[in-house]
Amino acid sequence: MQNIKNDIYGGGVFARYFIRENIFAHVEAKVLNGYWLQGGNVLEEGRTNLYPFLIGGGYRGRIGNRSSFFAMLLYDLNYDPLRSPEGSPISYTVGFGLGF
Numbered sequence: 325m326q327n328i329k330n331d332i333y334g335g336g337v338f339a340r341y342f343i344r345e346n347i348f349a350h351v352e353a354k355v356l357n358g359y360w361l362q363g364g365n366v367l368e369e370g371r372t373n374l375y376p377f378l379i380g381g382g383y384r385g386r387i388g389n390r391s392s393f394f395a396m397l398l399y400d401l402n403y404d405p406l407r408s409p410e411g412s413p414i415s416y417t418v419g420f421g422l423g424f
Contacts, residue, residue: 332358360407
């Protein structure tokens with residue numbers, strides 16, 4: 325078995341539309357740069373980009389006036405099972421927001 329070291333770099337933008345006070349729709353576009361599998365078992369030559377495009381929704385709960393927690397369920401429309409670092413096109417995220 326070979327050891328593989330892969331540093332993945334990337335960034336993205338997102339938008340949220342609040343359907344109700346605490347329920348929102350979410351869309352997110354990313355670019356990820358790294359070494360990816362080709363055909364499921366061989367690394368591609370050189371670093372290349374992946375472009376996840378996530379859609380879904382979530383819930384936001386207020387914690388005071390300027391902080392909140394959130395939970396989201398997202399689906400990657402550009403999911404590639406042979407190259408993606410994720411095991412599924414469906415992902416979930418939980419976190420905290422400060423100042424918004």
